[in-house]
Amino acid sequence: DAGVTQSPTHLIKTRGQQVTLRCSPKSGHDTVSWYQQALGQGPQFIFQYYEEEERQRGNFPDRFSGHQFPNYSSELNVNALLLGDSALYLCASSLNNSPLHFGNGTRLTVT
Amino acid sequence: DQQVKQNSPSLSVQEGRISILNCDYTNSMFDYFLWYKKYPAEGPTFLISISSIKDKNEDGRFTVFLNKSAKHLSLHIVPSQPGDSAVYFCAADDTGTYKYIFGTGTRLKVLA
Incomplete structure (x- = not known):
């Protein structure tokens, strides 16, 4: 039973560029959440997708956007990258009110 | 404004002894709490949770205690093992x- 898978594992981008991160939820899960974990901090909620709609959004600018596909997989897009966007991006999936299952993350470095 | 605080960045414990990790929160409306464990290069893994209608939840070597009046919870690991070495997040x-x-x-x- 595959858990949450994320791709790519590492990514280096230049300021101003755009990036797309991908996530496949754990089998049987229908809800996907994205978190940003900066160095030395806990994960911070970006947004959650359910039934292909953004259900809730955290305190992140509109440069951060996402999508959920009919197979429940999801993408996180970040436009106009800033140095401060360098972080570990974690995808988590869940079903109903079950605890979040996290993937191993995508390490994004913006230079 | 940090609504969930873990004031100890690090803790060292001898194998076989008890590890106690603490967490404080500010919002009295929170009614469900979780602990996650994270190894390097891996995502956080769910460990144990507690609802605000309880003051204790136990799962093997792991016990979480909740003190609602103090807005404080703690995770006890007994006995501690070298494989428990990780970063623990309260949520x-x-x-x-x-x-x-x-x-x-x-x-x-x-x-x-």
Whole structure:
């Protein structure tokens, strides 16, 4: 039973560029959440997708956007990258009110 | 404004002894709490949770205690093992918002 898978594992981008991160939820899960974990901090909620709609959004600018596909997989897009966007991006999936299952993350470095 | 706080960035414990990790929160509306463990290069893994209608939840070597009046919870690991060495995150389920609010984590090192 595959858990949450994320791709790519590492990514280096230049300021101003755009990036797309991908996530496949754990089998049987229908809800996907994205978190940003900066160095030395806990994960911070970006947004959650359910039934292909953004259900809730955290305190992140509109440069951060996402999508959920009919197979429940999801993408996180970040436009106009800033140095401060360098972080570990974690995808988590869940079903109903079950605890979040996290993937191993995508390490994004913006230079 | 940190609504979930883990004031100890690190903790070292001898193998076989008890590890106690602490977490404080500020929002009395939080009613469900979780602990996650994170190894390097891996995502956080769910460990144990507790609802605000309880004051204790136990799962094997792991016990979480909740003191609602003090807005404080703690994770006890007994006995501690070297494989428990990881970063532990406390999180509150912000009911109705579909998000968890995480603390900054405590790095536990269990010495053999």
